[in-house]
Amino acid sequence: MTGVDVDDVVVRLRSSQSRALIAEELLDILLTTYNFSSITPGAGGEIVRRFVSGELDSPETLQMLLTLSMSAEPDKTLRLLRSHGLLPAP
């Protein structure tokens, strides 16, 4: 729908100096969205587990956050990725 290859973005995210900050910003999108149905209790529980264990910016967590964020708030997520130079401007 958005034409964004999540795997490709995650590869670029892994080598980004800002990946911890981007992970937090993706988390903020998920913490504030009103699109509650896009985050199942199971996915929410997994985010908590990774947040508590300090794995928020691991490649697996980034992939999960990005996938959920694209589903919940595609426009906000695209703006975030563009602001960090991970996607070209439209």
Add this chain to the structure above:
Amino acid sequence: MRYSVEIPPKDPVWRLQIYAHLADSLSFHTIWLSDHYYNRNIAVAATAMSIVTNRIRIGLGIMSPYLYHPALMAQLAATLTEVAPGRVALGVGAGDETALESLGIARSRPVEKVREAVKSVRDIFQRGAEEEGVGLDFKPHGHIPLYIAAQGQRMLRLSAEIGDGVLINTSWLFNPQKPVSIVRDHLAAVGRGGGEFSAELEALLSIHEDAEKARKTVKPYVGVVIQGLSPSMIEELGIEDDVIRRIRLMVRARMWLEIHKVVPDEMVEMFAISGAPKDVRRRLEELAGVGLDGLVLGGPLGPTPRKALIMLDKILKGLSG
């Protein structure tokens, strides 16, 4: 001065756990969980938050004796100490009249109702399993301080008489010295030293680099405060009947995304701490000098609560340092 946060369980449990874990890693003293039937259940939320925290105290409340029998309040708090030993507090208060009305419950004789409930809960905590009367078959792990939520003068005095602390309603934010002196005077009158009592003010707060965003975010919470004001306070503050009526209609219909349209900006200044970090810092500095033992920063905290907690922590460390 101890600084705590109130995290209303209006969000899914996983979000509450994120906020709790973060608050635990910062400098906050207690997380208070407000209790509204339309939000997530306080017992489930408190348990989930306790599991992801190690240090921070978990405050149950405010719990209303119109909704919960004192034995159930005592049971909940005591059980929670098995997950969070030595770090549970219980707040008892009459509760919001509009919310009780919507459940068909009349809030009659609130001061007497709270007095009886607090006395009963305390008795239950102290009573051994073998003793006669309502009691628990187990002991809580650690002392559970009993706070009383108070807005009116009689409830404030009751808190000084029988509470371990008071949570002064956020509606006093415009004039916090008054409830503090009522409480302090009554503590002296009943022969209690201030050292065994904690006078804490609840304050709605919303912080964001964009002050207007912060203000808009806190407006629904300010609306809930305004609709719960006593008639004497409404008169004292000169709030127009029409403003109250429109806000009450929206709160009753739970139109949270629309309510900001009917809450005037000047009411936000009166009943909330809202704005950019420098604005919030200024208000917190003012409140540090009014004789409180603690401040419970609550409501939305900001458009982005995770960032708000971190910003607040930085400000508070600057204040105490």
